[in-house]
Amino acid sequence: MLRLSDVTHGYGPARSRTMVLDRVSLSMSSGEMWALTGSSGSGKSTLLNLIGLLDRAQEGEIELAGQRVSGLDAYEAAKVRNRLIGFVFQSFHLLPRLTAWENVALPLVHRAVGRRERRDAAMAQLERVGLADRIHHRPDELSGGQRQRVAIARALITQPRLLLADEPTGNLDSESGGRVMELLRDINLRNGVSILMVTHDENLAGTCDHRVVMRDGRIVSSVER
Amino acid sequence: MARIGGGVWIELTREAISSLRAQGRRSLLALLGVMIGSASIVALMSFSHIARSEVMARFQQVGVDTVQISPENAAQDWLSSETLDAVVRADPRVLASAPMAVGRSTLRIAGQTMSVSVAAVSVDALEMLKLHAERGRDLSSVDGCNGATVLGARAAKETRAKVGDLAFIDGYGFNVVGILPPVSTQALNPVSPDEAALIGLSCARRVMTRTGFSHALVKVNADTDPSDWAVGLQRQMLSRGQAIKALTPKEMIAAMKSQMNLMSAILVAIGSVSLLVGGVGVMNVMLMSVMERRREIGLRAAIGATPSEIVFIFIVEAVALSVGGGLLGALAGVGLTALGCLVLPISFAFDPMVLVWGTGIAGAVGLVFGIHPAVSASRILPVEALRAD
Numbered sequence: 001m002l003r004l005s006d007v008t009h010g011y012g013p014a015r016s017r018t019m020v021l022d023r024v025s026l027s028m029s030s031g032e033m034w035a036l037t038g039s040s041g042s043g044k045s046t047l048l049n050l051i052g053l054l055d056r057a058q059e060g061e062i063e064l065a066g067q068r069v070s071g072l073d074a075y076e077a078a079k080v081r082n083r084l085i086g087f088v089f090q091s092f093h094l095l096p097r098l099t100a101w102e103n104v105a106l107p108l109v110h111r112a113v114g115r116r117e118r119r120d121a122a123m124a125q126l127e128r129v130g131l132a133d134r135i136h137h138r139p140d141e142l143s144g145g146q147r148q149r150v151a152i153a154r155a156l157i158t159q160p161r162l163l164l165a166d167e168p169t170g171n172l173d174s175e176s177g178g179r180v181m182e183l184l185r186d187i188n189l190r191n192g193v194s195i196l197m198v199t200h201d202e203n204l205a206g207t208c209d210h211r212v213v214m215r216d217g218r219i220v221s222s223v224e225r
Numbered sequence: 226m227a228r229i230g231g232g233v234w235i236e237l238t239r240e241a242i243s244s245l246r247a248q249g250r251r252s253l254l255a256l257l258g259v260m261i262g263s264a265s266i267v268a269l270m271s272f273s274h275i276a277r278s279e280v281m282a283r284f285q286q287v288g289v290d291t292v293q294i295s296p297e298n299a300a301q302d303w304l305s306s307e308t309l310d311a312v313v314r315a316d317p318r319v320l321a322s323a324p325m326a327v328g329r330s331t332l333r334i335a336g337q338t339m340s341v342s343v344a345a346v347s348v349d350a351l352e353m354l355k356l357h358a359e360r361g362r363d364l365s366s367v368d369g370c371n372g373a374t375v376l377g378a379r380a381a382k383e384t385r386a387k388v389g390d391l392a393f394i395d396g397y398g399f400n401v402v403g404i405l406p407p408v409s410t411q412a413l414n415p416v417s418p419d420e421a422a423l424i425g426l427s428c429a430r431r432v433m434t435r436t437g438f439s440h441a442l443v444k445v446n447a448d449t450d451p452s453d454w455a456v457g458l459q460r461q462m463l464s465r466g467q468a469i470k471a472l473t474p475k476e477m478i479a480a481m482k483s484q485m486n487l488m489s490a491i492l493v494a495i496g497s498v499s500l501l502v503g504g505v506g507v508m509n510v511m512l513m514s515v516m517e518r519r520r521e522i523g524l525r526a527a528i529g530a531t532p533s534e535i536v537f538i539f540i541v542e543a544v545a546l547s548v549g550g551g552l553l554g555a556l557a558g559v560g561l562t563a564l565g566c567l568v569l570p571i572s573f574a575f576d577p578m579v580l581v582w583g584t585g586i587a588g589a590v591g592l593v594f595g596i597h598p599a600v601s602a603s604r605i606l607p608v609e610a611l612r613a614d
Contacts, residue, residue, distance in 0.1 A: 078531040
């Protein structure tokens with residue numbers, strides 16, 4: 001599903017480059033749910049951005065669903081993101097002027113899907129995340145947990161193979177966070193979507209199939225549960 | 226998932242327009258600049274359209290093969306009928322000639338007075354100028370000097386004259402035998418027909434202090450260039466001791482054109498400057514919108530928008546703003562033109578093409594000024610745009 005070999009990345013000019021990732025390699029099978037942990041600045045968010053093709057790795061190779069995706073140009077990277085990857089962010093990133101269903105349907109706009117079909121698909125996903133009664137609400141009319149579930153529905157609407165979640169419960173209280181985790185687990189089990197999740201929460205990390213710990217841009221431990 | 230015809234671009238266009246609506250007041254402000262630009266350009270085009278048709282109308286009545294001659298300056302002797310006979314009527318290139326004696330007098334009818342142009346004209350001149358009574362009858366050659374007059378529309382209205390009334394011109398009594406319909410200003414006609422009292426040529430002596438003719442209209446044949454003919458005539462008259470000036474359609478059109486060109490140049494300058502300012506306004510609003518929507522742009526990139534799709538969204542917003550402003554401005558421009566025509570002595574004419582042009586030019590401005598913000602939006606790195614607060 002996902003294979004990284006010797007991925008290296010840094011910021012700043014070549015001579016005084018600050019290394020953020022140092023020869024990171026990993027291999028994740030289809031249908032697994034991984035937790036990526038480590039202290040701040042350990043490079044886990046950068047790694048997630050590289051895997052999600054939001055940034056380009058300076059060295060090394062990334063392979064996604066059998067396709068080499070490191071080195072794609074902006075156009076091809078956008079197409080791969082739309083086809084294979086779903087994102088869930090800590091701060092949700094919902095568009096405030098759109099209703100819940102319009103937010104969920106947004107990825108389909110870039111797939112040229114007509115409005116009515118977008119709406120039907122978005123309603124199905126909102127039902128899946130338990131928000132069938134909130135389809136016409138705008139983000140500011142929803143609780144944090146509800147917003148994150150809308151964001152998850154948006155990530156699922158393109159039926160991605162890989163879901164990348166960056167601190168999905170970081171902005172939520174423990175109850176809402178717990179429900180979001182249950183939902184992610186359910187999606188992983190029932191829909192067979194691979195999930196790679198960055199988290200600080202030891203308890204959450206403990207519920208995943210596989211746990212990777214990073215420090216100073218390197219993987220220091222990679223343990224199957 | 227099914228795809229529909231027209232694809233992603235149609236969906237993105239819808240998105241862009243609904244996002245504009247969501248931006249409300251700021252969109253309106255950006256509209257305003259483009260609106261003013263488009264309004265002035267449309268007003269310019271409408272005015273020159275109207276001016277062109279005015280000029281055409283003036284010459285339609287008199288014809289472009291007519292020359293108006295008169296003494297070089299007003300203090301000189303008028304044209305004598307002997308000279309006109311010898312030099313003009315004898316010329317085989319001349320099809321018709323109509324002498325006129327024009328002066329100013331006071332018209333008085335039943336206690337109402339008005340200062341009018343009195344034109345002593347022959348029946349031929351009325352024919353050449355196509356001046357025919359709307360009520361009553363025309364002057365005829367048998368009127369001789371029986372004291373008949375035909376009044377212009379305004380002269381009749383202001384003095385409340387009716388056909389059959391007795392009118393006094395300089396104290397001499399004339400019967401009002403006819404009243405002219407309102408006539409727009411005529412090229413080559415030395416008097417403005419609406420404010421004139423027309424009398425028979427042989428009555429000229431009654432009300433004019435001078436003998437002869439103040440003007441003559443001469444129609445030349447189709448093979449003759451009126452301007453060339455006029456130059457020859459001036460030379461001949463000068464050898465007889467009379468300096469004359471000749472007004473030809475060519476000269477009049479040239480004079481009107483240079484006036485119109487000046488007006489157009491001023492309006493084009495105003496229009497271009499305001500369109501430019503409007504364009505900069507659109508660019509400003511779009512740049513602000515790009516900055517404010519960094520996150521949205523990052524998010525769209527993350528969920529699969531290609532750079533060209535992001536460029537497209539912002540270009541459509543810029544063009545939609547400008548086209549909206551352009552259309553409103555074009556309507557305002559037509560309105561301004563109509564208002565202007567109420568004030569100025571010209572009649573309003575509407576050319577629907579000006580709406581298309583006004584809107585189209587504004588749209589082009591939006592396209593040009595929208596490119597920079599749109600491209601800068603597409604260059605935003607999603608990873609930076611999405612970085613947590």
